[in-house]
Amino acid sequence: MKKVHEINRVTPGVLLSVIEEFDAGKNTYVDEGDVRSSVIGGSAIDFSDRILNVEQKNPPMIPKIGDVVVGYIDMLFGNMISVRILYINEKFSKSGFSAIASTRISNASSNYNSNWRDRSYKGKYIFKVGDIIRGKVYSLLNSSIHLTLDEKDLGVVYTICFSCGHEFTKVPGGLKCNFCGNFEERKVSTDFGKESFTALYDKQFLKL
Numbered sequence: 031m032k033k034v035h036e037i038n039r040v041t042p043g044v045l046l047s048v049i050e051e052f053d054a055g056k057n058t059y060v061d062e063g064d065v066r067s068s069v070i071g072g073s074a075i076d077f078s079d080r081i082l083n084v085e086q087k088n089p090p091m092i093p094k095i096g097d098v099v100v101g102y103i104d105m106l107f108g109n110m111i112s113v114r115i116l117y118i119n120e121k122f123s124k125s126g127f128s129a130i131a132s133t134r135i136s137n138a139s140s141n142y143n144s145n146w147r148d149r150s151y152k153g154k155y156i157f158k159v160g161d162i163i164r165g166k167v168y169s170l171l172n173s174s175i176h177l178t179l180d181e182k183d184l185g186v187v188y189t190i191c192f193s194c195g196h197e198f199t200k201v202p203g204g205l206k207c208n209f210c211g212n213f214e215e216r217k218v219s220t221d222f223g224k225e226s227f228t229a230l231y232d233k234q235f236l237k238l
């Protein structure tokens with residue numbers, strides 16, 4: 031049976047012990063012979079093997095392959111977009127993860143044929159900074175979160191007219207402003223304009 035002694039809540043950098051007494055275990059590091067915590071959590075000493083571990087408190091939800099995320103576009107670069115993640119599988123995420131997605135239309139996808147494809151320019155999806163989009167994680171290569179937007183329920187879920195700031199309505203090939211009639215080409219999700227996403231659009235400017 032393991033004999034474990036639990037210590038109080040610790041914060042990153044806090045001195046836990048010295049290396050002569052205990053080995054540095056999970057979520058700890060050694061600095062000039064001192065064993066310190068690298069995370070916020072609760073520390074525990076296992077006396078049977080003299081290892082000092084820290085259990086991390088509320089580790090961040092890390093997106094996995096197949097997860098559906100919702101976030102806003104914070105950058106466009108070349109054929110890529112950068113997406114600041116706000117929801118992972120419909121759970122709000124404070125972790126501030128960013129994901130990337132290609133704006134090139136994948137040849138592999140043949141399950142989605144509608145008007146926007148015929149009208150899209152040079153085989154690229156069109157997006158703008160501030161668009162709230164839904165994507166699905168398909169790769170975590172090179173420590174980046176890669177999203178695909180190539181399904182019916184993926185793409186823009188909410189945005190407002192860039193000319194006048196009023197609401198858009200989904201039309202074939204993109205979005206049309208209810209107020210000024212401005213048309214914007216977009217890859218739009220099937221459930222564009224749901225109430226919850228209206229609230230989300232406002233949130234991004236509050237830096238949540």
Ligand SMILES: [Zn+2]
Pocket residue numbers: 191192193194195196207208209210211212
């Ligand atoms: Zn407008």
